[in-house]
Amino acid sequence: MLDTITFDSGKKGPIFLVLGGVHGNEKCGTHAIGRAIMELRSGIFSLTSGKVVFVPICNPEAYRLNQRYYEVNLNRVVKKHEMASLYEQIIANELTGIIDTCDIMLDLHSYSSGVKPFLFVEYGTPEELAFAKAMRIENWVTGWNALYHDKKELWEGDTCTYAFDKGKLALLIECGQHDDPAAAQVGYRSIRLALAHFGLTGAFAADDEPPAPQVCKLHSVHVKRASGKLVKPWQHLDTVKKGTPVAQYDDGETLSSPVDGIIVMPVANAKVGEEWIFFGVPEAA
Numbered sequence: 001m002l003d004t005i006t007f008d009s010g011k012k013g014p015i016f017l018v019l020g021g022v023h024g025n026e027k028c029g030t031h032a033i034g035r036a037i038m039e040l041r042s043g044i045f046s047l048t049s050g051k052v053v054f055v056p057i058c059n060p061e062a063y064r065l066n067q068r069y070y071e072v073n074l075n076r077v078v079k080k081h082e083m084a085s086l087y088e089q090i091i092a093n094e095l096t097g098i099i100d101t102c103d104i105m106l107d108l109h110s111y112s113s114g115v116k117p118f119l120f121v122e123y124g125t126p127e128e129l130a131f132a133k134a135m136r137i138e139n140w141v142t143g144w145n146a147l148y149h150d151k152k153e154l155w156e157g158d159t160c161t162y163a164f165d166k167g168k169l170a171l172l173i174e175c176g177q178h179d180d181p182a183a184a185q186v187g188y189r190s191i192r193l194a195l196a197h198f199g200l201t202g203a204f205a206a207d208d209e210p211p212a213p214q215v216c217k218l219h220s221v222h223v224k225r226a227s228g229k230l231v232k233p234w235q236h237l238d239t240v241k242k243g244t245p246v247a248q249y250d251d252g253e254t255l256s257s258p259v260d261g262i263i264v265m266p267v268a269n270a271k272v273g274e275e276w277i278f279f280g281v282p283e284a285a
Helices: 029-040 061-064 085-099 126-134 144-148 157-166 181-197
Strands: 007-008 015-019 051-055 104-111 119-120 139-142 169-177 214-225 229-231 245-249 254-256 261-264 275-283
Touching: 015 029, 015 085, 015 181, 029 051, 029 104, 029 169, 029 181, 051 085, 085 157, 104 157, 104 181, 126 169, 126 181, 144 214, 157 169, 169 181, 214 261, 245 275
Parallel strands: 015 051, 015 104, 104 169, 119 139, 139 214
Antiparallel strands: 007 051, 119 169, 214 275, 229 245, 245 254, 261 275
8 A cells, every 4th residue: 555665775784764744744755755766766866785765655545635644643553453444553554564674764744833843852872862963953852752651542653663662763853844845855855864874875965063952852742622722823842931821722721831841843723632732841962
């Protein structure tokens, strides 16, 4: 069901996997992968070792409909399902098999409420930190696994957690806002920087210095329980004081920030039962 495109240098090296379109309305990864495929095919750059596997669209039906998911959020059910019945569960069974074959994975996403690219760093191993720094993206978010470990009603598994559990090295990058053309450029640049970092290609010239990471640790997530709206058009990485109203339900209940911290990935059009807004706190890199 999933289309994969593979390039093999014929020389010893890691198998590098790049995912796009895990969420169907996040097109930047697909566009970035498309550019990389075109350039590899045309010889604009080439592999010097190892193998790269591209999956441009990981959720084909959601992608066709231009919506986040078809039945359930794919990046909350990434595990092997013995009794798969939902579309994304079936996709997850195929996707996990693809991840099993790789050594390193890069998963490209976008988000709705802001333009700054950021990446998720979870384990703090030297290899993961080196991978993250090589992406030259200033903003990092951490604490996903700690936040979700007891929320099985929301999360059964995601691409990076599955990969790490299988002994792979993985990184997820939020390249920018869904409809911002710059997000696809961030995705393409990340692919090229990653391939160079792991020695699959020659050096990829970057015209900037690696920035000092600005780390936000997730503190809490609020799931939308009923109809309501954000009190203002919050943007990812907006700062907020404890007690500041951030959203209001139609029944009058107000959701306020539980911390002096940072708004993370607010979703203005979240459906009831979905993650509506995350709160984070700054953390030293």
